[in-house]
Amino acid sequence: MSARSRIIGPYDEQRHALIAHLRSRGITDPDVLQAMDLVPRERFVQDFMRNRAYEDTALPIDDRQTISQPYTVALMTQALGVHDGMKILEIGTGSGYQAAILAAMGAKVITIERHPKLSAQARERLAALGLSAECRVGDGTIGYTGKAPYDGIIVTAGAPDVPEPLARQLSIGGRLIVPVGDLEQQTLYRVTRTADEAWNVEDLGPVKFVPLIGVEGWQADG
Numbered sequence: 001m002s003a004r005s006r007i008i009g010p011y012d013e014q015r016h017a018l019i020a021h022l023r024s025r026g027i028t029d030p031d032v033l034q035a036m037d038l039v040p041r042e043r044f045v046q047d048f049m050r051n052r053a054y055e056d057t058a059l060p061i062d063d064r065q066t067i068s069q070p071y072t073v074a075l076m077t078q079a080l081g082v083h084d085g086m087k088i089l090e091i092g093t094g095s096g097y098q099a100a101i102l103a104a105m106g107a108k109v110i111t112i113e114r115h116p117k118l119s120a121q122a123r124e125r126l127a128a129l130g131l132s133a134e135c136r137v138g139d140g141t142i143g144y145t146g147k148a149p150y151d152g153i154i155v156t157a158g159a160p161d162v163p164e165p166l167a168r169q170l171s172i173g174g175r176l177i178v179p180v181g182d183l184e185q186q187t188l189y190r191v192t193r194t195a196d197e198a199w200n201v202e203d204l205g206p207v208k209f210v211p212l213i214g215v216e217g218w219q220a221d222g
């Protein structure tokens, strides 16, 4: 699927309604709204949940994880300031939906997931839509030095603190969007690397995510 092509299907009306809703909640970036109007979210949820794909809510996926709420996806993508050709690392592939939005906006996407099954499902979904993203399995809290530095890094799970390896894998001017807090609630931060050893941190408001598990995140249960 090219960024400009359009999926025609039974969910078109619901998808357009969701876009209007996102606009009413303050999402203004036309490229974010266009990408979310192109990518069929129903293809990223479990089959029996397809009729709920355009509710503005997180939904359960396999391995006790979630596909994020559309408003949160829009907010984080807008905060990243995505443009064509931008190199973006995503931590927490989950369903693959966020990666699909970034790819539809013309970004070069590398996405890391700790659950191999979710990564394989996401790879399949993205390929079926003709969207290109490199899906890797591993602990994303340490980033991926193989393709660093990144113009943008987006973490779609809640961290106890800003993972330092991720801040260090940003290019100068690069932005890291990361939820930081406890297991109940987090604050969405935008961390911009302003110089070799300088980062600016902005508070973008409260969010709620499943935990980021890894050496620079929370410990896994049991």
Ligand code: SAM
Residues within 6 Å of the ligand: 065, 066, 067, 068, 091, 092, 093, 094, 095, 096, 097, 098, 099, 112, 113, 114, 115, 118, 138, 139, 140, 141, 156, 157, 209, 210, 211, 212, 213, 214, 217
């Ligand atoms: N971006 C996803 C989407 O569009 O569906 C939603 C992500 S879900 C809220 C958070 C994901 O982060 C889960 O799939 C979880 O397994 C993953 N995760 C948690 N810790 C991780 C880590 N250290 N490295 C990679 N993935 C991680």
